[in-house]
Amino acid sequence: MFVAEGVKLLDCALDAHAPVESVYVAADALGSPGIRESVERALTAGARAFELGPGVLERVALTVTPQPVLAVVRTPEATLDDLADADLVVVCVDVRDPGNAGALIRSADASGAGGVVCCDGSVDPFNPKTVRASAGSVLHVPVVTGVGTDEALSWLRSRGFVLRGAVSEGGTAHTDVDWSVRSALVLGNEATGLSDQMRQQLDELVTVHMAGHAESLNVAIAGAVLFFEALRQRSTLGGVKVVSKSGLPEVGAPRLRERAANE
């Protein structure tokens, strides 16, 4: 189970048909029509609902000014097999900050990536902070946990994914990389990036080349820039070449949906 804070995330869970187990509402919040409607939807979907006494929500919620609704949702259990049809898979290795992990999952979702794997030291993607930073995208894309990096990478390699890693220096410019080949993109720790040992396991290292004086990009920002360059190339080419075991590329169906972005 995980905790989704706020009526927006509750709506998101209901829209995604995620199993909402229970809903906790602040004492005076049912007077708000939006909240009442969401709670009624949750009840219809089979959730239990509890009204909390004054001050209770403030004690259990994580945010400083808590939203008046908390939902307990069953964690969707994705496995590597759920990634089999992905054009792009994002692999987080030791991404520690919940805000970064959540933002990466949200951008991965928005750019049409087929899933995210959180390995080795990465923050729990179903931590309430990560869920909030993902704006509900943890419920939209398969998010795989509980597998080691080696296991994930060898599974991805065996399914024909090119293994690429984001590095702060020395990689191929991200705009020169051929993202029309199905790829797994490995992102590393906020402070230390990808280890040498990890780099040696990958097919290609990729760098967002910069033009100004900034020393680096935040991992969530760099990830988004990479994911959307991959989407741009896939959109331009109308699909993704799937490198089959015979070595002959097959052209996958384009799975793009016109959707607008930017909050």
Place this chain on the structure above:
Amino acid sequence: MFVAEGVKLLDCALDAHAPVESVYVAADALGSPGIRESVERALTAGARAFELGPGVLERVALTVTPQPVLAVVRTPEATLDDLADADLVVVCVDVRDPGNAGALIRSADASGAGGVVCCDGSVDPFNPKTVRASAGSVLHVPVVTGVGTDEALSWLRSRGFVLRGAVSEGGTAHTDVDWSVRSALVLGNEATGLSDQMRQQLDELVTVHMAGHAESLNVAIAGAVLFFEALRQRSTLGGVKVVSKSGLPEVGAPRLRERAANE
């Protein structure tokens, strides 16, 4: 003046030759060679330095686990005239969150944008939280404050900038926009975006088209995706067309520097 927390930001200020007025160091921190070296550089550059008693820094610093160094730096005072040679100018209108504003300034810097204007209700870019989120980029690019949006937009228009606004729906796909023309990109409030009145003042609305199920992107992420698409196009074309008053484009010199990204 503004406060820069941490030895990394102090180094950044010294590297940028920003006038560091004074440095405050935690009682036991001068034992660390890295910190001692930075404080000595600050002294050489004309700053005053103060060693603080135990517990003092914890009371004045903003972060929960404060870094052992605080620097007071004179705010660089940029004006609209500092943007005259920019290829891309970022205009923040009512961007409220310090983390978002700082991330936008950092990405603008990293993508070679020539400056940022923070107008009408936007957070103070020299707020310590914004400075930290910018990773020092407030010292690398001109950041203009204290001008109204109308004044900024009419100045930019008079200098030949095409005025573009980021909107969550209905704009031209960001990859179809011609970023080889010098542009000002207006980003709006996190919750409400750009007002209708603002949209009417602009030449073109731009949308990051999405492919997945996410409803939107965070403004800092959307901004970075837009800035780096603009950089990609400028790099491919080798420069920026400056639309002169005669209407004939002049080709500006490419000002790209090979730098690597991703933390």
